Amino acid sequence: MMQSFYKIIYLLLILSSTYLSSQLRIEITGGSDEPIRVAMVPFEWKLNSAPSHYLHEIVKKDLESFAEFAVLNPEDMLSYPSLEEEISYRDWRLLKVDYLIIGSVLKSEIEGEVNIAYSILDVSRRKNIHKALIKGSVKSLKRMGHNISDRIYHKINGIPGIFSTRIAYVDKPLSDADSYDLRITDIDGDGDLSLFKSNQPILSPDWSPNGKEIAYVSFEEGTSRIYIQELATGNRRALKRERGINSSPSWSPNGNYLSAVLSKGDNPDIYLYNLRSNAWTPLTGHYGIDTEPDWSPDGKSLIFTSNRSGSPQIYEINISSMRIKRKTFEGTYNARARYLPDGKNIIYVHRRKGVFHIALHNLRTGKISILTDTFLDESPSVAPNGNVIIYATKDRETDTDILAGVTINGKTRFILPSVSGGAREPAWSPILDKY
């Protein structure tokens, strides 16, 4: 009885509070389309040797790569402060700067090392919003620059920066039909190096969650087999081979399992591979083709492509209940799906009017948006911050295979320079440099 009495009192309180709080509310839903303006003052250099790289140049190139930031040129600055006390906020405000970055490169007691101290300042509120000291080798100045870009990006945009991440891809030069090269590159095209070369096909590279290994399919033995290669040492190990196709490896988020496709039951199905016990267990057993699995970020389910309904569509399987649900209903071709880091959106190859595009699909609302307007888009891979997608496509002018990228809002597109004109099957690494 008392409970119901309290309930009524509570109800009355809620009702009365809605009448009392009749303060005016103004809702802002749209903002300015202008990029965020950042000024990075050239860091004070307190070392005896000359710098191999200028940090402000690295950061400027990084931040401007997806057109989200506009970085002021040092020539346009009115002063070069390196300490907070030296800042004249009025000047920076006149230059319409949103964030100011100052800092210095200092000597370290350890031989061959440097300390970089820097601050991010909010110009309109005259506030220091981030202060840090990072240590590293003089030789790794460039990497430290990317690391600073990541931190700035994270502080301002609220999602991790991806300037220290790398992309694995398979290179098949046009000039040589029987040469396959598994390579990794920084996202700015630097540091491109070969991991494994073969005269038989190499397919579907996938990064381990800690970023230290890559799993891929190689035909070097004449038939397909899944290999895992350690990046630091170059050591390779092969997974237990089964009869028929062994393809599409995908690491589980905890790194203990791989999901892959085997056709030992005569038609391709999704299997789980336990990396400790080296044993395969089937996940799907349909007479249709099930392929291209990808783990959800929480590790509880997988999405895959299946033609069980007659045309390739995306399905999701819950690993504990083994229940399978169809996710795509629009169009007659939806394949190669990948989760975004939020687990609520997926991207896949979608055919519309005979043309293959990369589509973004919200799993809750079912809303589909086409992200690309190129021609033969395939094998999309998502950046670890979920904001950029890289995919393989054809350059129509030169008829070469290239890697292209697009931001998730569809606004910014870019092309990754490819040396030989035969880049395909890109795989974006996880966050490699923690901060």
Place this chain on the structure above:
Amino acid sequence: MQNLFAGFFVSMLIHIGLVLSLSNIFNIDLLAFQADYSQPIPAYLVYEKPKLVSKKENKIFIKKISIEPNSQIDIKEMVLKADEEILALESKASKTTTFSQKKTNLNQQNQILLFSSIIEEQIRAVWKKPIVSEKFSVELILSLVPTGEILDVKVKRSSGSDAFDRSALIAVAKVRKFENLKMPAHLFDDNFRNFTLVFKPY
């Protein structure tokens, strides 16, 4: 048994409540719950040449009950006529005031909308929203002075993202002073001295 008792008690409370509210014992002004209702405006009286105003009124009044010297009218009748005239005038006056009050209420709503959109526009022009994967929204409370200058800004409800909250606070800091907010003092006091600003990405 206990359940029955609870149910009975609840229904009794509801019924007593209904009866009491219908007999208007709580003095509920039902008008006040209507969407388009707004408080009567506090009048700001400006006394300017009060004599002229009274003269005008007198003139009208005198005209109406001026007595022709030659007419033979009963004084009693004349007084009655005058009373009637006054009543008519009074009712007319009261009618016009309710009408004009309604009109100013409507006007006030429009004005609030107008000034809200002026504020919205100035914030939109400077708000650079960061990339957000979730549906964030942050609520700020702004305190203004009548010139439009922002005295104080507080976070009423955070979005949970530092970057998103900061982008809203920076937008407000950039505006510093809202332009074109010239409005009657009562309108400002009632609505714009303190108000909530909600930032949503979509």
